[in-house]
Amino acid sequence: MGVLSFLFSSSLGRKLVMAVTGIALIAFLLVHCLINAMVLLNDGGQTFNEAARFMAENPFIRISEILLFVGFLLHIAQGLYLTFDNRKRRAAKYTGNPGNANSKWYSRSMGFLGTIILIFLVLHLKHFWVVSRFHAPHALGEITYANGDTMENLFLEMANVFTSPYAVIIYVLGCFSLAYHLLHGFASAFQTFGINHKSYTPIIASVGAAFSIIVPLIFAIIPVVMHFGIIK
Amino acid sequence: MNINLKVWRQRNQNSEGRFEEYKVQASPDMSFLEMFDVLNEQLIEDGNDPIAFDHDCREGICGMCSMVINGRPHGPKQGVTTCQLHMRSFSEGDTIVVEPWRANAFPVIKDLSVNRGAFDRIIASGGYVSVNTGNAVDANSILIPKEVADEAFEAATCIGCGACVSACKNASAMLFVGAKVTQLSMLPQGQPERQARVVAMVNQMDAEGFGACTNTGACAAECPKQIPLSVIANLNREYYKAKLNGK
Numbered sequence A: 001m002g003v004l005s006f007l008f009s010s011s012l013g014r015k016l017v018m019a020v021t022g023i024a025l026i027a028f029l030l031v032h033c034l035i036n037a038m039v040l041l042n043d044g045g046q047t048f049n050e051a052a053r054f055m056a057e058n059p060f061i062r063i064s065e066i067l068l069f070v071g072f073l074l075h076i077a078q079g080l081y082l083t084f085d086n087r088k089r090r091a092a093k094y095t096g097n098p099g100n101a102n103s104k105w106y107s108r109s110m111g112f113l114g115t116i117i118l119i120f121l122v123l124h125l126k127h128f129w130v131v132s133r134f135h136a137p138h139a140l141g142e143i144t145y146a147n148g149d150t151m152e153n154l155f156l157e158m159a160n161v162f163t164s165p166y167a168v169i170i171y172v173l174g175c176f177s178l179a180y181h182l183l184h185g186f187a188s189a190f191q192t193f194g195i196n197h198k199s200y201t202p203i204i205a206s207v208g209a210a211f212s213i214i215v216p217l218i219f220a221i222i223p224v225v226m227h228f229g230i231i232k
Numbered sequence B: 001m002n003i004n005l006k007v008w009r010q011r012n013q014n015s016e017g018r019f020e021e022y023k024v025q026a027s028p029d030m031s032f033l034e035m036f037d038v039l040n041e042q043l044i045e046d047g048n049d050p051i052a053f054d055h056d057c058r059e060g061i062c063g064m065c066s067m068v069i070n071g072r073p074h075g076p077k078q079g080v081t082t083c084q085l086h087m088r089s090f091s092e093g094d095t096i097v098v099e100p101w102r103a104n105a106f107p108v109i110k111d112l113s114v115n116r117g118a119f120d121r122i123i124a125s126g127g128y129v130s131v132n133t134g135n136a137v138d139a140n141s142i143l144i145p146k147e148v149a150d151e152a153f154e155a156a157t158c159i160g161c162g163a164c165v166s167a168c169k170n171a172s173a174m175l176f177v178g179a180k181v182t183q184l185s186m187l188p189q190g191q192p193e194r195q196a197r198v199v200a201m202v203n204q205m206d207a208e209g210f211g212a213c214t215n216t217g218a219c220a221a222e223c224p225k226q227i228p229l230s231v232i233a234n235l236n237r238e239y240y241k242a243k244l245n246g247k
Helices: A009-042 A046-056 A059-087 A108-136 A156-161 A165-192 A201-227 B032-045 B117-126 B146-156 B161-168 B174-186 B192-206 B218-222 B228-242
Strands: A143-144 A150-152 B003-007 B019-023 B095-099 B108-109
Touching: A009 A059, A009 A165, A009 A201, A009 B192, A009 B228, A046 A059, A046 A150, A046 A156, A059 A108, A108 A156, A143 B228, A156 A201, A165 A201, A165 B019, B019 B032, B032 B117, B117 B174, B117 B192, B146 B174, B161 B174, B161 B218, B174 B192, B174 B218, B174 B228, B192 B228
Parallel strands: B003 B095
Antiparallel strands: A143 A150, B003 B019
């Protein structure tokens, strides 16, 4: 641990933890988004439920889930520490306000955006993760499809949650915060890794911007279309 | 032109500061510091305490002038220091808010003058190369590719003024340290102390009370010498490499 103690003691080490866990969470978002997008196939949730069953039963995914939780906790704890610690470094505040003249508002608001995402995350875990992992057997309800396959109906759980307009609003707000959080975080992680070069930094920035818009947009569409019964 | 000023006045490091309002008649061709000279002459004539502010070369190379002007270090223009900023960049009747660099690591000495000794201590911790004394070595005996020399020079244009710290929402000194580490790590003379240097400088930077970098880019946007954000990426690389080598 001695050689790695800088990850929790030096300013550069702490930043590295944010970047490594951030990229891991981005990878998770990609998988999560691809599975959610199956809802949009409008096949009564069959493909989505099959994917959910695969995710629930695959041992590799189960182990990854533990790593994911560690990643989340590190990212949240280190992020909160850095936000409050950095704020203390200028005890006397400025009166003049440069506005957005030298930086983007969302790059200065990562702690705030992250907190909104954290509140959303707690609610989101309660809605789906707790229900699908810790429920009594068959509590979710099962569904048998035309091909004779019987499985848990997580799709129905989604439909139930999104009947509430409040849930839909909270999910869409969560996705907005996620989009802006990613808009800074994606490219910022590469800068932290020391990857900055005039030939490929613009590519990272473009891929990051596309990811930050497309992924939260797909996440946000699902509660809306389910609420209005476009997908059922 | 008639200018209204709100200037931060603070007797010393331990006293409470406050804004004072002044009116100045300035020519559009005056530099921002010359406008302050005019104001100070007025204050002295009226028997008041003149405003303390840092300045030296007044041609943008010494790194002494500071001043946060309407919330922006060195004022609204890109790539200039306060001494190179002219009153023609403002309009008749403008009210301009002038504050010192604000960071715990840069305590106010008086009014607009702050103590940037933290930068000196960071340099003393590793921002140098050790050479044997004796006859001067012929400069051309060490071959350095043109691109490397250019990049090292770009980083070396940092004048250590502290605008990066003053612009950063975390009062982080990474652009300054990144520039110094980049300059020395690229050149052959900097190799022997390369890994020990970056660790020592980062440790000193943290000990001085500067914040951590969150990659907002405000430092590079406000740097009067336009040091690019890539020097911080390079600082990260150098530091992680040294750490992996157990430094």
